[in-house]
Amino acid sequence: MLMQSKVRYDDKSDVLYLFSDEGDIARSVEVSPGVTVEYGERGNILGVEILRASRVLTVSVIASLHAKQAGVL
Incomplete structure (x- = not known):
């Protein structure tokens, strides 16, 4: 599942x-x-999209995602 996966988080949306x-x-479900x-x-699974992600992720996970996207981690 999602070998070599990448993560993006958009805090505005x-x-x-x-x-x-x-x-x-080929298809989305x-x-x-x-x-x-x-x-x-x-x-094979190519992607997973989670809407309203802040409802299921902790503040520290979201902070880590921001840091990773900024190249800090």
Whole structure:
């Protein structure tokens, strides 16, 4: 699952996106409200999008994501 994955968090839209550059997205499935999984041609997971991410992530996790995106971590 998501080998060599990357993480992006957009605090303005409060969306967390975990993704891989390993192929084209063949289909997307909302697995629960606000959580969408994107699958490749072979059924492999290419991405996971979490809306309203701050409701499921702690403040420290969000701070770590910001630091990682800024190149601090």
